[in-house]
Amino acid sequence: MPLGRLELPLAVSVGDPAGIGPEIIGKAWEARHTSGLAPFFAIGDIGSFAPHWSGPVVRIEDPADTLKHFDSALPVIQLHNCLSVVPGRPDLDGAHCAYQALEMAIGFARAGSAAALVTGPVSKSQLYAVGFTHPGQTEFIAERCGVAKNNAVMMLAGPDLRVVPMTTHIPLADVATTLDARLIRQRLRATAKGLQRNFGIENPRLAVAGFNPHAGEAGNMGREELELFEPAIAQIRAEGINVIGPLPADTMFHAEARAQYDAALCAYHDQALIPLKTLYFHDAVNITLGLPVVRTSPDHGTAFGIAGQNKALPYSMIAAIKMAESAALHRLAAADGS
Ligand SMILES: NC(=O)C1=CN([C@@H]2O[C@H](COP(=O)(O)OP(=O)(O)OC[C@H]3O[C@@H](n4cnc5c(N)ncnc54)[C@H](O)[C@@H]3O)[C@@H](O)[C@H]2O)C=CC1
Numbered sequence: 001m002p003l004g005r006l007e008l009p010l011a012v013s014v015g016d017p018a019g020i021g022p023e024i025i026g027k028a029w030e031a032r033h034t035s036g037l038a039p040f041f042a043i044g045d046i047g048s049f050a051p052h053w054s055g056p057v058v059r060i061e062d063p064a065d066t067l068k069h070f071d072s073a074l075p076v077i078q079l080h081n082c083l084s085v086v087p088g089r090p091d092l093d094g095a096h097c098a099y100q101a102l103e104m105a106i107g108f109a110r111a112g113s114a115a116a117l118v119t120g121p122v123s124k125s126q127l128y129a130v131g132f133t134h135p136g137q138t139e140f141i142a143e144r145c146g147v148a149k150n151n152a153v154m155m156l157a158g159p160d161l162r163v164v165p166m167t168t169h170i171p172l173a174d175v176a177t178t179l180d181a182r183l184i185r186q187r188l189r190a191t192a193k194g195l196q197r198n199f200g201i202e203n204p205r206l207a208v209a210g211f212n213p214h215a216g217e218a219g220n221m222g223r224e225e226l227e228l229f230e231p232a233i234a235q236i237r238a239e240g241i242n243v244i245g246p247l248p249a250d251t252m253f254h255a256e257a258r259a260q261y262d263a264a265l266c267a268y269h270d271q272a273l274i275p276l277k278t279l280y281f282h283d284a285v286n287i288t289l290g291l292p293v294v295r296t297s298p299d300h301g302t303a304f305g306i307a308g309q310n311k312a313l314p315y316s317m318i319a320a321i322k323m324a325e326s327a328a329l330h331r332l333a334a335a336d337g338s
């Protein structure tokens, strides 16, 4: 059934203004008709666009003014006290702006002034340098929404592959001690629910990657599969969720294997993101499941090395905007029972 259109605009935080955020948002606005994008407004420093992108911008004071201007210029809500930043040269002023834009975008989405939140790329190390204490935007947004961090799930979604890293931005050396049966169960439940709410998949099929080579080879190459994964998966199956695994991680991402599941849950960041970004770097979207608001983001980072050179491709940002609209519409359709 067609999902219709949103009544509210989408809020797009610019991210680090020294990165490619302003350029990909500007280019997404240029593609608004050809890509059929829902109206959106940016949150950032209006002066940070010109060094990256030469299109028209218009300052608005209220998200509700987006529609009046969206056809002729990119609507921007101005941040306070943002100093100019040079593309490709991240500094603390830019990090402060990125932080402020994120905070404001969450506020608009939570207050019901925006239909969803799309976040531009930020540099984690730059944010840490200005006092950001969360591993990433995922955990920060969860906290602002009152959601426990283990119930907010990072999912990266491409055309025929969705992956969930069950642990996110932690040192690899800490993964084995962070993963426990409770976390695995929480991730599985939140992923199943998130696929229903945001993608309209009624009976999601989940697959869990093993932690060790060959999923432990019957306990001979590590015991996490026997001691953690299998009991956690059995419990989740008993709750009626369709889940397979633990599967050998090296053989679960080829095309025929991908067709067997709607999302692959992986033990750690790179186990999930390497297959996804290898296949779909410019098409994939980062979506946070388990939040009361819809949040998406491009899958890539700030790309400081190409900022301000008109080299950034906007496709992941365009996909993030489209997915935000579609997820918001799925939630609305479920809420009114249609
Ligand atoms: N959603 C987010 O906010 C994310 C933020 N990051 C942050 O980004 C920063 C840089 O991370 P990197 O590992 O260098 O990853 P990156 O994604 O910024 O760049 C990796 C490579 O891809 C290229 N690239 C990235 N986006 C592109 C685009 N749209 N068009 C053309 N080329 C593109 C870059 O030039 C670079 O060669 C880090 O500080 C990290 O914290 C990383 C991933 C996601």
Ligand SMILES: NCC(=O)COP(=O)(O)O
Binding pocket: 135, 136, 137, 138, 139, 154, 273, 286, 297
């Ligand atoms: N590698 C994915 C990533 O960095 C996204 O992090 P987040 O800021 O969206 O939590």
